[in-house]
Amino acid sequence: MPISRKVITSLVLAASTIAGSSFYAQAHVGADEKDKAPKAKTEQVAKKAAPEATERKRYFMFISDYNSQGWDAIMAAPSDRFADSKAGVEALGGRMLSYYFGLTDNKGYVLMEIPDNPELIKALHLMPLANGNLNSWTSIELMSAADMQGAMEMGNVLRGKPELNKNSKQY
Numbered sequence: 001m002p003i004s005r006k007v008i009t010s011l012v013l014a015a016s017t018i019a020g021s022s023f024y025a026q027a028h029v030g031a032d033e034k035d036k037a038p039k040a041k042t043e044q045v046a047k048k049a050a051p052e053a054t055e056r057k058r059y060f061m062f063i064s065d066y067n068s069q070g071w072d073a074i075m076a077a078p079s080d081r082f083a084d085s086k087a088g089v090e091a092l093g094g095r096m097l098s099y100y101f102g103l104t105d106n107k108g109y110v111l112m113e114i115p116d117n118p119e120l121i122k123a124l125h126l127m128p129l130a131n132g133n134l135n136s137w138t139s140i141e142l143m144s145a146a147d148m149q150g151a152m153e154m155g156n157v158l159r160g161k162p163e164l165n166k167n168s169k170q171y
Contacts, residue, residue: 055093056116059142062124064108070133071106081108092120111142 066074074081082099089096094114101108114120125139143151158164 057094057113058116058121059097059144060112060114060121060124061140061142062108062110062112062128063136063138063140064110064128065135065137066106066108066133067135073133085110089114 064070082096085099086096089112092114094112097111097113099108099110112124114124121139125137128134128137
């Protein structure tokens with residue numbers, strides 16, 4: 001099923017709004033109309049990112065460390081960043097869980113539930129880096145306590161395999 005222009009726009013807007021510049025997103029969406037080759041490539045990537053109805057979701061915390069240019073962009077157009085980002089994330093099959101700013105570290109903290117799609121996850125990590133408004137952008141995958149328990153149980157199984165542990169200390 002082809003992905004609509006709205007979904008492509010949503011991906012660009014969600015990532016760039018989180019990074020502090022909706023102006024960046026609007027400029028790049030407009031550029032797609034002028035040049036059909038990037039538009040075709042963008043649609044191809046967005047098509048792969050389209051969520052399936054039964055697809056597993058993954059949870060991420062994105063941490064944005066704004067530079068002075070980013071803070072200038074945010075301050076020039078004050079808005080509810082959660083509301084601004086929510087529609088774009090939902091169009092990608094995800095869900096905005098929270099959007100906070102750290103009072104003393106001046107960073108943005110975004111929690112999202114997104115489809116288990118490696119290309120979409122990579123795109124959400126890379127897109128905000130290109131607008132020049134951030135010193136850094138960190139993606140942290142979160143897991144539930146139950147998922148961590150399963151990972152620890154599998155870790156114990158793997159620790160018991162001598163062929164995997166020849167060159168490492170036993171814990």
